[in-house]
Amino acid sequence: MSEPEKTDSVETVKNTIKSTQLTTEHAKKLTQVVNSIPTILSKLDNSEYDEIFGHRINVDSKKFVDVAVRNEILLKFLAADEYDVELATKRLIDTLNWRNKFHPLSAAFDENFNKALNDLGAITNFVGLKSDNLNVVTWNFYGATTPKKLFEEYGDNAGTTTNQRPGSQFLRWRIGLMEKSLQLVDFTDPKNNKIAQVHDYNNVSMFKVDKGMRAATKEIIKIFGDNYPELLSTKFFINVPSLMSWVFTFFKTIGVISEATLKKFQVLNSGNLTEWFGKSNLPPTYGGDSKSSMKELNVASIKLSPYGEYILEELGKKEIEDVIDEVE
Ligand code: HEM
Structure with missing residues (x-):
């Protein structure tokens, strides 16, 4: 019989958290989640799928497990459910099951998308900002x-x-963008454990709002809300024409976005983002004096974590085996 996994003390777990000052009460809850990892994994559709954001969510003794990063990720799930261990455990199980089916790392690092989709997004990594995250x-x-x-x-x-x-190409591309950006985050750094998002609605028009878009938008909002907890610092909606402000009210009233997330939204009629990102970081379109265009500022090559690489390799092998099984 294998040895039962040793359990971590509240003090040990508390000491691993660097992103915030944890209260003892919250540290106790986090310890409960940490110590129930084997149970959580046993309840999954695929108990071998133990990856979140490219990091291994398993017991300390397993290869690839970075205890500090793992605990910070678990803390995000717990905080999103206001430290309700039962709810956070359910969210973790649902997210691991979703990741096992959707393969978001493949969307980010393996799949290729049409130029029309790639041109819709960018990732930047600025330095020397006044505000954290x-x-x-x-x-x-x-x-x-x-x-x-x-x-x-x-x-x-x-x-x-x-x-x-x-999922559709659009959904996979959008999730891929999110997953790539999370590789630039340091979960243990209080100044860089969340990302910001910008939606630029320059040239948007009433006539452009369409049924397919509304359905896709609702789906993405739900996926982000369920599976990417405590990862957003601020979301900017810029160049929103006054005539279209009703769209924002619409999103507020349909009830798919949590109160906590709504508080992180900033809606601007202009495109000037210098107050947050500084003049030198931004091109003139966003009020700055950088000579680089958004295309040049885009971080084109982002490295996936070692465990993420391993997961993708295993997925590739499994798919080859499945094809061979079908042929035989
Ligand atoms: C043709 C025009 C538009 C398109 C194609 C569009 C597209 C999208 C998409 C795909 C999302 C999903 C979330 C994401 O990708 O991060 C989204 C979310 C959202 N959009 Fe738009 N949108 C449009 C117009 C507007 C306008 C005019 C507003 C007004 C401010 C607005 C406000 C929002 C809000 C509040 C969310 C929810 C964000 C979240 O929960 O993260 N959208 N939009």
Whole structure:
């Protein structure tokens, strides 16, 4: 019989947390979650799938486990559910099951998307900012699209990837962007354990709002809300025409976005972001004096964590085996 896994003390767990000053009460709850990792894994659809954001969520003794990072990630799940251990455990199980099916790391690091989708986003990593947790930013140039055409081509099940991964191309591309940006985050750093997001609605028009887009938007909001807890510092909606402010009110009233998330939103009629990111970081389109365009500021190559690489390798092997089984 194998040795039962040793359990961690509250003090040990508390000492691993660097992103915030944990109270003893909260440290006790986190310790409960840490010590129930084997039980959590045993309840999964696939008990071998123990990866979140490229990091291994397993017991201390397993290879690849970075205890500090693992505990910080678990803390995010707990904090999102206001330190309710039962709810956080359910969220963790659901997220691990979702990741096992969706394969978000493959969307980010393995799959290729059409230029029309790639042009809709960017990731920047600024330094020397006044405020914390704004360094890493995902940008979405949603105003630059013709949503009807985009969602006809890449939304719903149109353009589903050839290897039958779940979701539309648009969804997989958007989740991929999020996952890539999370590789630039240091979960143990209080100044860089969350990201900011910008939606640029320049050139958006009333006539562009379309049914397919609304469905895709609702789906993404839910996926982010459920599976990416405590990762957003601020979300900027910029260049929003006054005439379209109702869209924001609409999102507020349909009840899919939590109160805590709504508090992180900043809606601007202009595109001037210098107050948050500084003049020198931004190109003139966003009020800055940087000579680099957004394309040049985009961090084109982002390295995946070692465990993320391992997961993708294993996935590739399994898919080859599945194909061989089908042929035989
Ligand atoms: C044609 C125009 C638009 C397109 C294509 C579009 C697209 C999207 C998409 C795809 C999302 C999903 C979340 C994400 O990708 O991060 C989203 C979320 C959202 N959009 Fe828009 N949008 C449009 C217009 C607007 C306007 C005018 C506003 C007004 C401020 C607005 C406010 C929001 C809000 C509040 C969310 C929720 C964000 C969240 O929960 O993270 N959108 N939009």
